[in-house]
Amino acid sequence: MPQMLISVAAVGDRRFRSPAVTDRRYSSSLLGILLLALALPLPAAQETSEPAPLAAKALLLDIVVTGDQAVAVGDHGDIVVSHDQGRTWTQSLAPTRTLLTGVSFPDAQHGWAVGHQGVILHTADGGLTWARQDDGKHLDDVYLDVLFHDPLHGFVIGAYGRFFVTADGGKTWTAAKPSEDEVHYNRISAGPDGYLYLSGESGTTLVSTDGGVKWSRVEVPYDGSLFGVLPLENGRLITYGLRGHILLSEDHGATWAPVKNDVPVLIMGGVRLRNGTVVLAGQGGNFFVSRDAGRSFTPWRPAAFETSVADLAETADGALITIGEAGAVRLTLPTP
Numbered sequence: 001m002p003q004m005l006i007s008v009a010a011v012g013d014r015r016f017r018s019p020a021v022t023d024r025r026y027s028s029s030l031l032g033i034l035l036l037a038l039a040l041p042l043p044a045a046q047e048t049s050e051p052a053p054l055a056a057k058a059l060l061l062d063i064v065v066t067g068d069q070a071v072a073v074g075d076h077g078d079i080v081v082s083h084d085q086g087r088t089w090t091q092s093l094a095p096t097r098t099l100l101t102g103v104s105f106p107d108a109q110h111g112w113a114v115g116h117q118g119v120i121l122h123t124a125d126g127g128l129t130w131a132r133q134d135d136g137k138h139l140d141d142v143y144l145d146v147l148f149h150d151p152l153h154g155f156v157i158g159a160y161g162r163f164f165v166t167a168d169g170g171k172t173w174t175a176a177k178p179s180e181d182e183v184h185y186n187r188i189s190a191g192p193d194g195y196l197y198l199s200g201e202s203g204t205t206l207v208s209t210d211g212g213v214k215w216s217r218v219e220v221p222y223d224g225s226l227f228g229v230l231p232l233e234n235g236r237l238i239t240y241g242l243r244g245h246i247l248l249s250e251d252h253g254a255t256w257a258p259v260k261n262d263v264p265v266l267i268m269g270g271v272r273l274r275n276g277t278v279v280l281a282g283q284g285g286n287f288f289v290s291r292d293a294g295r296s297f298t299p300w301r302p303a304a305f306e307t308s309v310a311d312l313a314e315t316a317d318g319a320l321i322t323i324g325e326a327g328a329v330r331l332t333l334p335t336p
Contacts, residue, residue: 049077049094056080056089057327061101062145065313065321066108071127072323073100073113081127085315086330094121094130102145102156110151112170114143120156122170133170147188147196155212157185157198165212178206178215184225191231195252199226199239207253218253229253230270230278230294238294240267240280248294261288263299269311274318279333281309281322291336302331 052058060074070082077094094100100115105127113121113130118138121130141162148154156164156173161182164173178185178198185200198206198215203223206215220226226241237249239256244264247256267282278290280297285306288297307325315321320331 047097049097051093052078052091055091059325060323060327061310062103063311063313063321063323064103064105065315066105068316069108069126070313070321071103071105071111072328073103075099079113079127079130080328085317085319086321086328089328092127092130095132096121101143104146104148104154106148106150112146112148112154114146114156116142118143120170144185145187147190155188157188159184161185179217186225187228189229189231192233195231197229197231197253199228201225205229205239205253220247220256221258222247227268228270230272232272232278232293236293238270238278240270242266246280246297259294259297261297269309271312271314273314277333279312279320281312283308
């Protein structure tokens with residue numbers, strides 16, 4: 001039987017592992033599109049991605065911004081780079097055609113991207129060229145995110161508790177086990193105070209205070225999938241996930257409280273802007289904006305924007321770049 005594509009949303013919640021359980025709420029969302037791919041065979045991981053003039057308008061799943069440069073990754077091994085803060089994009093060919101789900105750049109030159117079939121890619125020239133760092137033997141592994149502190153130290157996480165660490169820039173990777181539960185880890189994030197956070201299915205939230213050597217599970221009052229922890233300031237955190245759930249912690253995740261949200265849609269990405277504004281985004285073009293450090297959120301629907309968002313980032317000139325079903329889209333947040 002051909003290997004099946006496991007979607008980002010599906011590996012985040014085992015209740016959505018089959019298209020049969022998808023209802024109409026998800027039929028036009030990023031989740032719905034990815035679930036439809038469950039029945040498709042995966043392309044060979046060792047192939048090279050194809051030139052695609054519209055790669056920046058195709059499905060993208062993660063983005064990172066360093067200065068004026070932005071790099072986004074997505075379906076079919078697509079990697080697109082912008083040097084003008086998201087106004088125009090250039091495709092970089094990658095040595096894979098599999099779905100890429102995560103990207104991290106600790107500086108403007110060194111970057112890593114990960115995805116399905118155990119693919120780990122590395123660039124040392126700002127994303128212009130990419131090389132494989134995996135051994136090509138872990139075809140059953142689904143990696144969902146990557147985070148590097150600097151050009152030497154990084155993490156790769158994924159489905160079924162996959163967690164790998166490197167201290168030599170990805171030349172070698174060591175498996176670790178942050179939790180005894182083999183849950184799906186959706187995102188790893190770093191706070192300004194050195195804390196690290198893991199988010200995953202079944203309300204999984206893990207915290208590390210020593211650079212990722214040891215992890216502690218914290219209790220969150222929600223047992224569905226969480227798609228990220230967004231560190232703010234002074235130990236304040238936001239986590240978000242399925243059905244519009246937003247939770248706030250004031251103490252590095254030791255305790256959490258739900259934040260009121262009457263729009264029950266999947267939330268997949270978030271960003272704290274330099275001015276302190278917090279923006280979350282997800283299904284169906286729904287955004288949620290907080291100007292009080294995450295204590296409350298106001299829904300925002302940009303004009304003529306109806307597609308689902310997987311992630312977003314702030315540009316150097318204060319705009320937003322969203323990535324998702326419509327590829328990369330540059331938006332301007334309305335003034336309060």
